[in-house]
Amino acid sequence: MNRARIDVERIAADFERDGFVLVEDFFDAASMGRLDRIIRRYFGEKPDFWHNDEFLNKSRTEVVPWFPQKEGVGAFDEIDADPRLRALTRAILGDGWASQYCMVMFSKPGTVGQAWHQDCPPDDPAVFNLNRLVYTADITDEVGGQTLVVPGSHRRGLLPAGEPDCDFDGQVVLRPRRGTLVLLHGHCWHRVLPIAGACRVSTNYRAAPAGTPDDVTDVCVYRNMRYRFSTSAVVEERIAR
């Protein structure tokens, strides 16, 4: 594991201002390579989609999730235990923060990526999840699937309703490399561009402040709907006014 020093206070301040922060070379290439091999072996080249067709079509999101720790794959525990990641998480979420789960997201070439969304409704600014995204392989232009974020949008309330994909003023393109850590506030408007020439992988160690309900990410906000994963149901149609 990489032991390079990090400036916890600066990173936490950037996160507070922007709702996301990208730290290159946070994890060393060898440990990332090990996880990447496990992930690619698990998925093979032709994974089935996991969500139903209504979700896939309406959300314009094509990603296959895997929860390796729930299946006892111990190789993923090392990241969770990393003292620098824990120090950063505490600086952002405060004492008593909790890990939620580790979710690998896999996308095949030629799929649409993920439309703009917020991981949970921003109805209460204090109720949110923190995405701790670890990249085990480069997101190059050849792979596609760059992550888009709107800086400061974690403080702008609801993602505006409308067409699922669009451009927002001030949106920023992230191109994480192997070993990059991206910390992303669940209320921050974010999107993954279509996947181009190779499979795309990201691994999300979700966490939340003390007292946050375990199911805080059950309802996801898209520009055209709110969707509840536990019941696979559209719980609100959203129309631009």
Ligand SMILES: O=C(O)CCC(=O)C(=O)O
């Ligand atoms: O994989 C990424 O870069 C972003 C993941 C994402 O959109 C999410 O976890 O909600």
